[in-house]
Structure formats: C-alpha cells, structure tokens
Amino acid sequence: MKEIIINNDNQKSNIVVLEDGKVVEHYKELFNNKTIEGNIYLGKVVSVLPGMQAAFVDIGEEKNAFLHIKDVLPKVSEITGNKNEKLSNNDIKKYVRVGMPIMVQIKKDKIETKGARVSTNINIPGKYVALVPNSNFVTVSSKIEDEAESNRLKKIIKEHVQEQYGFIFRTAAFGKSEKEIINEIEELDKLYKEIANKAKKLIDECSFPAKVFEIGGITNKIIMGLAEYTEKIDVNDQDVYKFIINKYPEISKKITLHEKNEEIFSDDILAQIEKLESRKIWLKCGGFITIDRTEALTAIDVNTGKYTGKDSLEQTILKVNEEASIEIAKQLRARDIGGIIIIDYIDMEEEESEKIIVELLEKELKKDRAKTQVVGFTKLHLLEMTRKHLYTN
Numbered sequence: 001m002k003e004i005i006i007n008n009d010n011q012k013s014n015i016v017v018l019e020d021g022k023v024v025e026h027y028k029e030l031f032n033n034k035t036i037e038g039n040i041y042l043g044k045v046v047s048v049l050p051g052m053q054a055a056f057v058d059i060g061e062e063k064n065a066f067l068h069i070k071d072v073l074p075k076v077s078e079i080t081g082n083k084n085e086k087l088s089n090n091d092i093k094k095y096v097r098v099g100m101p102i103m104v105q106i107k108k109d110k111i112e113t114k115g116a117r118v119s120t121n122i123n124i125p126g127k128y129v130a131l132v133p134n135s136n137f138v139t140v141s142s143k144i145e146d147e148a149e150s151n152r153l154k155k156i157i158k159e160h161v162q163e164q165y166g167f168i169f170r171t172a173a174f175g176k177s178e179k180e181i182i183n184e185i186e187e188l189d190k191l192y193k194e195i196a197n198k199a200k201k202l203i204d205e206c207s208f209p210a211k212v213f214e215i216g217g218i219t220n221k222i223i224m225g226l227a228e229y230t231e232k233i234d235v236n237d238q239d240v241y242k243f244i245i246n247k248y249p250e251i252s253k254k255i256t257l258h259e260k261n262e263e264i265f266s267d268d269i270l271a272q273i274e275k276l277e278s279r280k281i282w283l284k285c286g287g288f289i290t291i292d293r294t295e296a297l298t299a300i301d302v303n304t305g306k307y308t309g310k311d312s313l314e315q316t317i318l319k320v321n322e323e324a325s326i327e328i329a330k331q332l333r334a335r336d337i338g339g340i341i342i343i344d345y346i347d348m349e350e351e352e353s354e355k356i357i358v359e360l361l362e363k364e365l366k367k368d369r370a371k372t373q374v375v376g377f378t379k380l381h382l383l384e385m386t387r388k389h390l391y392t393n
Contacts, residue, residue, distance in 0.1 A: 002230045006219060007264050008237040015222060016269060017230075023272040026334055027391055029218045035391065036061065036116060037109040038125070038215035042199045042208040043118070045096045053092045056115075057104060060209040063115030071107060071119035072096070074135060095120075101203050103196075103212070111295075124188045124195075125215070127224055128173040128181055131188040133196075135166030143171040143366070156181050163189060171369070172228065218391045220247070225369070225390075227251045236262045276334050283307075283327055287320035291331060297340035300328055304346060317346045318353050325357055329364035338370070338389025342382050358383070 003018040011032075017025035029035060043057040046064055053069040069092045096102060104118035124131040138157050140150040153169045156178050161167075173181065191213075198212045215221065223244055227233065233251070235241050236258040245252040258264050265273070275281065282288045286306035292299045302324040309316025328343060348354055354377050361383070365372045368387070375384040 001232070002226070003232040003234070004222060004226060004230050005264055005269070006233070006235040006237065006240055008235075008240065009261055013217075013219060013237075013240075014265070014273075015218060016265070016273065017222070017226060018269070021268070023269060023276065024330070024334055025222075025336065025390075026273055026276050027218050027222070027336065034217050035109050037106045037391070038221070039211060040103065040105045040122060040195060040213035041065075041118075042202050042210050042212050043102050043104050044209050045098055045100050045102055048093060048096055048098060050091065050093060053090075055092060055096045057102060057118060058209045059104065059116070059118070060211065061110065061116065063110055065104065065106070065116045065118040066114070067096070067102075067104065067118050067120070069095070071117070071121060074121070101199075101208050103199050113295075122192070122195075123168070124192050125224070126170075126184045126188050127228065128170055128176050128184050129188070130168040130170065131185065131192060132166035132168065133192055134164065136164060137166045138169070139167070140169040141171045141173070142371070144169070144174050146174075149174055153181070161185060165189075170225075172225070216243075219243075221391050223248060223251075227254070230254065232256070234258060234264050236260065236264050276331070281327060281331065283320065283323040285319055285323050287323060289324050289327060289331075291335075291337075293337065297342055298337050300341065300343045302343065302345045314349055314353060317348055318356065321345045321348065321353075321357050322360055325361045326364050329361060329368065332365075332372075332387055333368045333370070336370075336389050336391060338387050341385045341387060343385070344382055347381055354381075361385075 001020060005016050005018065007014045011030060013029045013031070015027045016023050041059040043059040043065065046056050046058045048055045055067045056064040057067050059065050069090055072092070072095045073090065102120065103122065104120055105122050106116045107119045108117035110116040122133050138154045140153055144150055153173055157167050160182055195213045202208050202210050202212070219240060227248055228251070231254065233244070233255045235244070235255065238257065238260065241255060241257045244255060279292065280288055280290050282305070288303050288305045290301045290303070302321060304316070304320050307316065307320055309319060324345065331337070332341065345357060358374055358376060362374050365374070370390050371388040373386045375386070377383050
C-alpha cells in the first residue's frame, strides 16, 4: 500500500511517501525558505557577461538568478536539449540586454551561496504530460519501455494538437485514455496562456520583476505526481487539507485530516527518517556505506565492515557490493539526491563482477521516479552516475 503523510509544525512541512510501511521518499520544506523551483517569473536583466555567455536576472528574490546561454537557446528535444547548437557559435548579447524584461522559470533552486538558476525554456507540468511552449518535439519518458504505447502517445499529439508546443509524456501517462491526455493538454494550454497574458500586462505596466506562476511548493508537486496511485493521505494542517481537496477533488475520499499540529508520524517512521539523516548506513551482511554530499557531487563509499565472507575474496567483495547497490538506489530515492554521484565500490578484480553491479544498480534504479543514468566504471574503478532530483537540492 502506498501512503503519503504530510506532517506540519510551526516551522516546516515534513513529508514522507510510504510503500508497505517503508519510507521510500522523504522531503522537508521550511516555511520561511520554500522551494521556488518550477516557479515562473517576469525578471529584469541586470547584467550581461559575454565572457561567461551568461546573464544575471533580477526576479524579485534576495539573490539575482543566473541565466546561461544554453538555457536560452530553444530545445531540440528533452533528450538532446539544445546540444545540436554549438554554444561557441552563439552570443548571449543576441538574446538579452540590460534592463529588458524576460520570462524565466526556476531550473535549480537557490542555495546559501548562490541564487537560483533559470531558463527561458518554460515547462508547464501536468500529471501525465508537460507542455513546453515555443518548441516542436514530443518525448516519452524512458520508463515507458513499451514501444507501442510510446507510439500511441505520440500519435495523440500528432492528430489532436495544433499549437506550436513541445510535449514530454511522464511515466504516469502509460495507459491513460486519449480523452484524459487531451483534457490535460487543454488545461495546460489555458494555464500557459494565462501566464503569458499576465506577463504581457506586467510589461505594459513596467511592473517587473514579478512572480507570474507559483507551482505550489513540494506538497503540490508530490500530490500532483503521486496522489492518483496512493491509497491513503494523512495531513495535520487544515490549510493543506483544503488546498488538496479544492485542487484535486477526485482524491478527497483518500484524505484524512488530523488535529492541528498533531504528530502523525509513528515511532517507526520517525526511526526510519532518523536513519535517512545519517551519514553511515549499515548493510544486512555487516558491511556499510557512507554518503557525503558536496556542492559539486555526492560521494558514496562502500566498505566491508564486519563482513568477512565464507567463499573467495572476490565473492565476499561482490556480496557487499551487491547489497550496497540495492541500498544506494533506496537512499538516492529516499533522500532525493540529485546531480553527479560517484560510488567507490570495493575494488573487484573481475570485469564480470563490475558488469553484475552495473546491471543490478540499473535494475534497482528503475523503481525510482526520477530520471537516472548509470555511466559506468571509470579507469579508477569508480562508478559514475547522475540522478535528476525531484523536489529538493
């Protein structure tokens, strides 16, 4: 059974996604520092840096946002982005100038030392499909592996959509009827036009920078992405409860409202959350992994710990690395770790052993809703991979 619990206190929203009582995703959002990723702003260019092919944009937040030329050039597709364009053949000054209004979307949230990263390639997300204005491509989630289903979804766009939009089908689109898909596209089209009209009005009134669309924070993102597949939703905040049932009336019967500020996490859930905040995670065999997050990447180290094995050294090492792979996939999802990830497995002598680990890790990562890519082992026998975080940095 899948369950969502939204536990609010006076300072933060603490959200867990459970599968059969196990915490598979965990998110925190401070009320005084809410995530702005996904929000759309009508910003004002405050400086252009030709040497960096970038610009800084005032979006009305504490820090100016960073806009790179690759986030200005139109996307060829969601898979290739604008890689077909040579950045060296373009000049940021062709696209932006100081003082001009510019509509941007938060691509990466602000952190303590940096402002947000933004893009002019707007993405309006829905439950089944994301709409990308001023583009002309159709991409289907790589997690939809059925070629016939992928072709069916693309055919819906080809036959029914006239507007100049790009579309990204999410995994949740699998098996949805043509009517459901078209209805959502019409809703997203209406929403985008409202956003564009609001931005135009602000430009006419010279009232910018200003926020023109708010995605609704982590709570809304989770409900939009998971509620349809969730049997039970528990909340202890009346405002959150009202927001969900008003925006998603079709799931109102799944929601239970608890007393204000009531602790609705069981002791078992609290214990699981505590483990997710630990640097060191023990494996069943006696080995352990450590997770260290830096601004540039996340480093994961695998150790034999107390495990000595019963067979050969290679089999002992492989056993620990296999258990570590399963646990690493769980931890990446539960902690929503994104970006570059380097895994330092215990060195394996046989190439076949490394192949087994790569295949196992890829298999376990398929359970993750986020987009992941396992690059493979380097010459130093470090495994490189990436994961696109869902809601947090």
